[in-house]
Amino acid sequence: MELLEKLKIKPIEWIEDDPEGPKLRWLDTRLLPWEEVYRETRDFKRVAVAIKTMEIRGAPAIGVAAAYGLALAALYSNAKEPDELWNKLREAEKILAATRPTAYNLFWALRRVMDRAQSGLKRGDDVDKIIYAVVDEAKKIHIEDVRTNMELGRIGAKLIDDGDTILTHCNAGALATAAYGTAEGIMRAAIEEGKRIKVIATETRPLLQGARLTVWELKKEGIEVRLITDNMVGYVMYRGLVDKVIVGADRITADGYVANKIGTYMIAVLAHRHKVPFYVAAPSSTFDLGIEGDNIPIEERDPDEVRTVLGKLLITVKDVEVYNPAFDITPPELVTAIVTEKGIITPPYRENIARILGDKS
Numbered sequence: 001m002e003l004l005e006k007l008k009i010k011p012i013e014w015i016e017d018d019p020e021g022p023k024l025r026w027l028d029t030r031l032l033p034w035e036e037v038y039r040e041t042r043d044f045k046r047v048a049v050a051i052k053t054m055e056i057r058g059a060p061a062i063g064v065a066a067a068y069g070l071a072l073a074a075l076y077s078n079a080k081e082p083d084e085l086w087n088k089l090r091e092a093e094k095i096l097a098a099t100r101p102t103a104y105n106l107f108w109a110l111r112r113v114m115d116r117a118q119s120g121l122k123r124g125d126d127v128d129k130i131i132y133a134v135v136d137e138a139k140k141i142h143i144e145d146v147r148t149n150m151e152l153g154r155i156g157a158k159l160i161d162d163g164d165t166i167l168t169h170c171n172a173g174a175l176a177t178a179a180y181g182t183a184e185g186i187m188r189a190a191i192e193e194g195k196r197i198k199v200i201a202t203e204t205r206p207l208l209q210g211a212r213l214t215v216w217e218l219k220k221e222g223i224e225v226r227l228i229t230d231n232m233v234g235y236v237m238y239r240g241l242v243d244k245v246i247v248g249a250d251r252i253t254a255d256g257y258v259a260n261k262i263g264t265y266m267i268a269v270l271a272h273r274h275k276v277p278f279y280v281a282a283p284s285s286t287f288d289l290g291i292e293g294d295n296i297p298i299e300e301r302d303p304d305e306v307r308t309v310l311g312k313l314l315i316t317v318k319d320v321e322v323y324n325p326a327f328d329i330t331p332p333e334l335v336t337a338i339v340t341e342k343g344i345i346t347p348p349y350r351e352n353i354a355r356i357l358g359d360k361s
């Protein structure tokens with residue numbers, strides 16, 4: 001865990017040496033940039049609430065938190081027999097899986113931890129040994145996420161030229177991961193290589209992750225950032241102000257369809273029109289190799305997110321009908337390349353995703 005100690009922004013922390021037992025601690029991203037409030041719990045149901053209400057958000061961060069949710073469920077289950085523990089874990093898995101449907105890392109992380117528990121069960125391990133394995137797997141997922149983002153950043157930095165202005169959408173930064181970020185990881189790595197970059201962040205209606213989180217992070221690290229509203233993207237591209245777009249992803253299919261924060265598709269279409277490279281940055285854990293095409297479940301959220309600004313200011317007639325999909329899908333023909341920790345994937349995506357990530361299990 002030494003690597004974690006060095007990081008400036010740690011949205012998720014596993015506190016092991018507490019006298020009352022291990023607990024999960026996280027930075028509540030709903031309150032940023034106004035307040036930096038940390039929350040903590042030993043109750044996996046509280047972790048599920050944190051994911052659902054977006055105190056913890058961003059696909060990789062959701063995966064790490066869910067894994068720790070299972071770790072808490074195991075540690076505090078009071079199960080006496082392995083079968084009883086398994087049933088409690090299954091129950092917790094169901095509750096955690098029902099929080100956010102699009103972020104694939106959630107299901108990937110839950111599967112990884114459950115597989116580890118199941119191997120112990122099959123081997124005939126006792127309760128303590130299975131609990132140890134579950135906690136260990138969650139910690140591995142956490143540390144791997146940081147390493148993966150750093151590797152992905154290092155690989156993606158090759159795509160960045162000195163002096164580039166990079167447009168990003170939503171928050172694919174430290175606050176969306178265990179640390180470092182995916183799209184922002186590439187920016188951080190490019191800066192570490194000595195390249196000078198400028199960032200344009202979109203505000204990202206309705207929950208303003210770009211204005212609140214991306215700007216907060218980049219400012220904290222002294223990275224030059226300019227904020228625009230979502231409907232300014234066309235004009236800034238028309239004026240030639242964007243050299244590259246880099247966004248994160250919530251789920252990528254076996255043939256390269258990319259689900260990401262609502263508004264991403266609009267930016268991809270504009271990038272195509274203005275011949276601006278459109279890059280997606282995502283760890284292999286975001287790839288759902290079991291599906292193809294635009295067959296991705298898209299989360300629809302509370303209409304009041306659209307009727308108001310962050311639930312505080314009503315900006316329309318209070319009972320107007322609203323459509324509030326949280327994500328959209330960008331087809332592969334609009335994606336210049338996908339940067340992963342295993343390499344840069346270019347078209348044709350079906351073949352190249354299978355070649356580069358085929359051994360993902």
Ligand SMILES: CSC[C@@H](O)[C@@H](O)C(=O)COP(=O)(O)O
Binds near residue numbers: 060
């Ligand atoms: C590295 S994060 C990639 C995506 O998860 C991110 O771009 C995004 O869409 C986050 O959505 P959110 O609804 O804030 O969880």
